[in-house]
Amino acid sequence: MTTWFRTYCEDDDLWLYFEADDAGWAARQVEVRGQDSRPVTAASLEEMLH
Template sequence: MTIWFRTHYEGEDLWLYFEADDEGWATRHVEVRGKDSRPVTAASLEEVLHLRDHADLAAMGRYERHYGVLAEAALDGWQDQPQAAEISAEEFESLWVEARRILGASG
């Protein structure tokens, strides 16, 4: 079952938003800076796997510079993180679309 949630990384003042699969791995990941609400990451597992299987390291590097790096560990224990909360699929999708629009325009 897919779950959507957010946490806050206080050290960097980043809001982290995740769409996670039933095994607790990120399928999509958005990071937003707290001070100006600017997205800095909007990465997708599907896209990363496609690049891994069909492109070269240079293409993966371009993707990561443009959209950031997808969380690469199971997201167990997210409930114990600062300001953690489940969010709706609609809220995540809205954040995703906006982050991709902004990051897409900056690349």
Template sequence: MTRWFCSYWAEEEAWFYFEADAEGWVTRQVELRGPLEKPVAAASLAEWEAARQAGTLADYEATFGATAEVPVPEWEGHEPHELTAAAFETVWRTARAACQARARVRALREA
């Protein structure tokens, strides 16, 4: 069963939004940082794996970041707040758009 939740990590001044599979592995992850909650990551495990196999992992991570590499049950002490799928999707779409816009700006600067 898929579940969605978020957690605030004060030590990093960051909100993390997660979609996790039945075994607790993160399948999608959003990271928002600072008081303005700036999107800095919106990664999909499936996309990350495809980029790794295609040899484009550095580009993918530069644009979208990466998902957590440990199952959710190992994150004790971070007090997760359950979310609906719709609430997660709203944050996901907004963060993805911000990551893609940043990548376009970076590409223009490098051109």
């Protein structure tokens, strides 16, 4: 089962979503901004290291 957690950055009107791997570390991050819920960033750790 995939575990997600999120936090809200009020100054930037930005939701940060994190997908946790089996060890509990963030493996993917998704940033969603504004009232229209426009995605800003979506990347996995593997994609960033590549």
